Amino acid sequence: MLGMSLLSFLILTFIGAVVAAAYHYVIRYRFLEGNDALVGKLIIGWLGAWLASPVLGHWLWKVENVYIVPAILGAIIAIHLTVLTGKALARLASMRPAVTEEKKEIRPGKPAVAA
Numbered sequence: 001m002l003g004m005s006l007l008s009f010l011i012l013t014f015i016g017a018v019v020a021a022a023y024h025y026v027i028r029y030r031f032l033e034g035n036d037a038l039v040g041k042l043i044i045g046w047l048g049a050w051l052a053s054p055v056l057g058h059w060l061w062k063v064e065n066v067y068i069v070p071a072i073l074g075a076i077i078a079i080h081l082t083v084l085t086g087k088a089l090a091r092l093a094s095m096r097p098a099v100t101e102e103k104k105e106i107r108p109g110k111p112a113v114a115a
Contacts, residue, residue, distance in 0.1 A: 007064045012071060016045030019075040023083070031086035041079050048078025 020041035023029050030037060052074020053067045061068040 005064060008066050011063060011066045011068075012046050012049045013042075015049045015066075015068075015071050016042050016047075016075050019049075019072065019079060020045045023079050029080070029083055031083045031090070041082075044078050044082045045075035048074040048076070050074075051078075 020038060024038045024041055032040070049066075049071035052070040052072075056070040056073060058067050059069065
């Protein structure tokens with residue numbers, strides 16, 4: 001049977017919420033401000049915690065099919081990479097192309113004018 005129990009969902013939600021709150025309020029590592037950013041971090045943290053055991057492995061403490069340490073690490077990694085990606089894309093979007101000097105063409109037969 002596929003799916004997860006309510007307790008597993010709540011454990012992952014708690015882990016995602018704690019890591020999201022730590023990143024948003026304690027570390028203050030943010031790309032966006034306000035409650036929307038916190039809810040977004042919570043969702044990303046939940047996804048990271050959920051994907052952590054298949055990716056990082058099954059080790060240490062297990063509560064209701066949730067391995068706690070990989071879930072915490074997964075939430076941290078997912079939230080950090082999401083904010084880092086947002087900051088990198090914002091910096092990339094704000095970069096302006098380098099200004100190049102226009103070459104002034106000197107035509108034969110006309111005197112050159114000093115700028």
